[in-house]
Amino acid sequence: MRPRSGRTAAAELRRERVRARYAEVVAAGGCCSVDGGAQGCCDPRSSARDRASGATRLGYSARDLAAIPAAANLGLGCGNPTATVALHPRDVVLDLGSGAGIDCFVAARKVGANGHVIGVDMTPAMIARARANARRAGFANVEFRLGEIEHLPVADASVDVVLSNCAINLVPEQGPVYREAFRVLRRGGRLAVADLVATRPIPEGLRANPALAGCCAPGALEVRQVRSLLSRAGFVEVSVRPNAPTLGPGSPGSPRALGVAPADIRARKPEG
Numbered sequence: 001m002r003p004r005s006g007r008t009a010a011a012e013l014r015r016e017r018v019r020a021r022y023a024e025v026v027a028a029g030g031c032c033s034v035d036g037g038a039q040g041c042c043d044p045r046s047s048a049r050d051r052a053s054g055a056t057r058l059g060y061s062a063r064d065l066a067a068i069p070a071a072a073n074l075g076l077g078c079g080n081p082t083a084t085v086a087l088h089p090r091d092v093v094l095d096l097g098s099g100a101g102i103d104c105f106v107a108a109r110k111v112g113a114n115g116h117v118i119g120v121d122m123t124p125a126m127i128a129r130a131r132a133n134a135r136r137a138g139f140a141n142v143e144f145r146l147g148e149i150e151h152l153p154v155a156d157a158s159v160d161v162v163l164s165n166c167a168i169n170l171v172p173e174q175g176p177v178y179r180e181a182f183r184v185l186r187r188g189g190r191l192a193v194a195d196l197v198a199t200r201p202i203p204e205g206l207r208a209n210p211a212l213a214g215c216c217a218p219g220a221l222e223v224r225q226v227r228s229l230l231s232r233a234g235f236v237e238v239s240v241r242p243n244a245p246t247l248g249p250g251s252p253g254s255p256r257a258l259g260v261a262p263a264d265i266r267a268r269k270p271e272g
Contacts, residue, residue: 011172015148018170019123026100026125030074051075058194059083060106068105069133078166078262079194079243082106085266086190088115091160094184095119096149096177096193097167101130101142107163108142118159119144120152150176154184164193166262169219174226178233185269191235193265196220197242200259217260226265235267 030051051073052065059080065073076099087093087110095104098119108117121127121144130144147153149164150171162181171177181191198220206218221229223240230238242263 014172015122022099022123023125025074025076026123026129048073055080055102060102064106064109067109068102069137071129072099072101072105072133074100074102076166077102077194078196079264081163081165081192081194081264082110084194084264085161085163085192087111087161090114092158093117093161093163094152094154094159094181096152096162096164096181097121097170098130098144099126099165099167101133101144103163103165104130104142104144105133105137105139107161108139111141113141115141117142118154120147120149120154122146122148150180152180152184156183157186159184160186160189162189162191162193164195166195168193169196169217169221171219174219174221175229175232178229178235182233182235182269187269188271189269191230191265191267191269195226195263195265196260197226197240197263198222198259199242199261202258202260206258217258220258220260223263226263230265230267234269236270237266237268239264239266241265 030048048070054075055065055073055077056062058077082103087107089112091111092115093107093111095107095117098104098121101119104117104119108115111117119130119142121130124146127144127146134142134144145153149167150173162185168174168177185191196217201222202218202220223242226240227238240263242261
């Protein structure tokens with residue numbers, strides 16, 4: 001496998017493993033990432049009922065879940081970014097690592113028919129699932145684009161809100177993701193991310209382990225690192241607020257084993 005220009009072979013291998021893993025998730029029909037399963041991130045044995053229950057625990061309302069395609073919830077989130085930022089009618093919203101579309105569809109209802117939602121994901125199977133969900137449920141104000149979130153297929157200064165839910169931790173280099181989010185946001189635009197953060201240093205051997213490339217926890221950065229990346233990208237009003245950490249025993253590479261916690265991450269692009 002030949003890496004693309006400017007990329008290391010290790011980074012390219014990580015991306016390919018992530019694509020393969022999430023294609024498997026689509027084929028299996030879902031996954032649950034709250035506590036980490038046998039392979040560190042998800043339990044493919046989870047049922048639709050399990051995933052709905054998990055989404056409720058993450059803050060999605062019964063009304064939200066009833067109004068979106070059930071197949072959009074694959075149980076891959078670690079929070080609910082649509083609940084941590086105000087979405088207004090006519091807003092243009094971008095979801096980084098949109099998966100099967102759960103946050104896109106929730107956002108679409110909030111921005112209304114005159115708003116627009118774009119989901120970007122690098123896994124073709126996810127894009128196909130999300131587009132099918134939108135078509136079957138009649139969401140005309142949502143579109144899904146195939147692409148990498150560190151190289152967004154989105155125009156400069158064209159978006160009001162950037163969302164992401166447990167996807168940025170999967171990217172080998174996370175700084176470019178935040179720089180791209182800054183680029184596509186309009187002045188005063190908002191960023192709302194649910195992601196995993198490390199409550200203690202993660203050994204480099206685990207971070208670099210290609211067998212764990214499709215798992216969420218090994219890619220989690222420490223709070224200070226996330227704040228630094230956001231500030232260096234140009235964001236202001238940066239907030240990284242960890243929730244209850246999932247500490248304790250667990251399978252190698254799992255959130256519990258590594259001391260990783262879900263966090264609400266917010267920031268704003270300056271007006272000037």
